Structure formats: C-alpha cells, structure tokens
Amino acid sequence: MEIPKTCKAAVLTEYGKPLEIKEIPIPDVTGNAILVKVLLAGICGxxxxxxxxxxxxxxxxxxIQGHETLxxxxxxxxxxxxxxAGxxxxxxxxxxxxxxxxxxxxxCSxxxxxxMCKNNIGYGFSHPDKLMGGFAEYEFILPTTPVxxxxxxxxxxxAIGVGCAFRTVVNAFDKLQKKSPLGLADTVVIQGCGPIGLxxxxxxxxxxxGQTIVIGAPENRLELAKKWGATHVINIDEVKDPAERQKIVLDLTDGRGAELVVECSGNPMAFNEGFGLMINGGTYLIIGLTTPSKIEFIPYVFLGKNATVIGSGSADIVHFYRALKFIKYNRTKIPMGAIISKHYRLEEINEALAGMRTGTEIKAVIDNR
Structure with a gap:
C-alpha cells in the first residue's frame, strides 16, 4: 500500500484543554523500525x-496520547x-x-x-514529531521496541484490552503468585469494575x-462482570455505605473477609475500605491507582492484620504475550470483546475521553479501520 507523507493525530497541547487534530509527518522506516496503521486505540483512565x-x-x-494500540x-x-516469541x-x-x-x-539488567526502567521511552507520552502515540492514523515503532x-x-x-489493562493485570498477578500466592478456592474481592477490575x-x-466479589459501578460494568464469571457483585450506587458493603463481604466469607483484595478502582479512598474486607493474614494488591492523592490511614493496621501489601504498575512484553495467549485459549468461554462499549472516530477523541471520564463507557476505542 502507498504510505502518505503525513497523517492525522490527536495532539495534547495544553493540560485540561481539548486535544487538537493535527497533520504529523510520518518518519522513515529503517533498520529494525516498524510503521503500523492504527486499527484500534484504546482509551483508559x-x-x-x-x-x-x-x-x-x-x-x-x-x-500524542494513546498507549494501548493495535x-x-x-x-x-x-x-x-x-x-x-520468534x-x-x-x-x-x-x-x-x-x-x-x-x-x-x-x-532492566x-x-x-x-x-521500572528510568530510561524508558513511552508510547503515548512523546512529542508529535516522533509519531509514537495511538491517537493517530499511523504509529512509528522504534528499532529497539519489542513487539x-x-x-x-x-x-x-x-485483543485491544491487552495494550494496557490486561498486561498490567498479568504482571500484577505474577508478583502476587511469587510473594503471596492465591490459594485454591480462596475468596477474592475486586474493588472497581473497569477494565483493570474485569x-x-x-x-x-x-x-x-473459590468466589469472586466485584464492587463498583455503574450497572453496565457489573453486568459484564457477571458474564465474565463474578460470583457476586455489589453496586456502590445502591450500597453507598462502606460499612454495609463490608458486612456483605463478611457474610459471604464466614465473618472472616477475603484472602485477597484487589484495588482496581483508581480511588484512593478504596484503600482503607479494602483492609476492612480482608481476612487477617490476607493480601492487598494495588493495581488501579494513577494519581498521587493523599489519604489518612493507620499503619498499625498492616501489623494488626499481618497483611501483605503489593503494588504493581505497567508490564513488560512477556505480559502482552501471555495475555494474548490467554485470550486465544479462552475466547469461546469468555466474551472478551464485550469490554468495548463504543467505537469513536479519531476526530471524536474528546467525546471518547469524556465518556471514559464519566464512567459511561467500559472501554472506548478509536477505530481507524
């Protein structure tokens, strides 16, 4: 196919302001570099x-934003x-x-x-001239980037959810299984029902x-959680009191709490609530937080609970590979494509961001196909 000299991209020029559609030069492809046509670009929190x-x-x-691209x-x-993988x-x-x-x-070494590399170059966070973001018609992949x-x-x-949420979850559960393994038939509470939670x-x-309890909102996300295998869901729009949510979890766990609580909500206030949902000696796995907001908490709770706390962010290419393999082998049992709630054109990027910001969408994607 003939490759144009420029392409459209949605550019973030000022924080808090709408992205702007601009024409960006397409770099030359030499050595180990790759140029792709963006099929889908996912939008996450x-x-x-x-x-x-x-x-x-x-x-x-x-x-140019967009770090989860197919x-x-x-x-x-x-x-x-x-x-x-060769x-x-x-x-x-x-x-x-x-x-x-x-x-x-x-x-790295x-x-x-x-x-955790301090010298990394991030896709979705680079200058427009590099064309290294998914909110564009084409994207340039560096010679040293594994694919x-x-x-x-x-x-x-x-596949698109692998680009951020699923690979992040695979990495987080790898750490969990090395440090504080989830046991057969253990109870898991998941705080948040966005892509990370799902x-x-x-x-x-x-x-x-043994049982998976998903806490979150809105209803459309909880309905997908049921389709993906949640044994129980708790709608925070209906059960607004954290103490009442705690009682529901304790009632489902013989009064003890869950062996594993996974923070996927992105809300710092979930942290303290999560410890009340966890059994003594349990594990709290933090995946969803993206902002440095402060909360008050009592460190003694860690000791009193004999708790294990694990934080995990981002992933390596091996986690992409394993997430895609999981989908390959489980796609007929779990409707993985149902995570996409709406397709947007590139020119509708600001509407797509708004849909994710309000929680209206489960996963919005920019569709260039």
Missing part, C-alpha cells in the same frame, strides 16, 4: 488523567524479521508492543523488571478462586 493534568507524572507538551504493519524495517513478521500482520526500555539499567504478533483467531476487539476477575478465576 491513565489517558483521562493525562489529558486533565492529574496524572502522577506530567510529560512535556505537546504529545496496529497492522504497513512497513517493516529490513532487519526486523520476528517478534519477541514468530515471523511480515507486512499485514497485527502487532502490539511495550514501551521502549534501555535494557542496561539496574531494573539485575531485577529483570524493565517496566508481539496477535494470534490469527483473536479479534481486534478481543481482567483481574478473569485472572483470579483462572488461578482457582
């Missing part, structure tokens, strides 16, 4: 906070022949990719946790949870 300027990190402006290769550098790459393949990590720092091919039987709508639900069930 991080994008909403980033656009508003309330994210924990403020990136230099202007930039792209189709339109030009492949001559030296890039395979994905991270699968052959060719023009027309659908791929996903992680952020670009240095591979040399302490976190010693801890083997490249998602993974999407399995042929996995639909676009099923993928935590299916992951907990896959590991062997």
């Amino acid at each position: 991080t994008d909403v906070h980033q656009a508003a300027g309330t994210l924990g990190i403020k990136f230099p402006l202007p930039n 792209g189709q290769i339109v030009k492949l550098g001559p030296e890039r022949v395979a994905d991270v 699968q052959e790459l060719k023009v027309g393949d659908r791929i996903m990719w992680s952020h670009d990590f240095c591979g040399k720092c302490y976190y 010693v801890l083997r946790m490249p998602f 993974v091919k999407v399995p042929e039987n996995v639909l676009d709508e099923e 993928y935590s639900l299916v992951t907990a069930n896959a590991i062997g949870a």
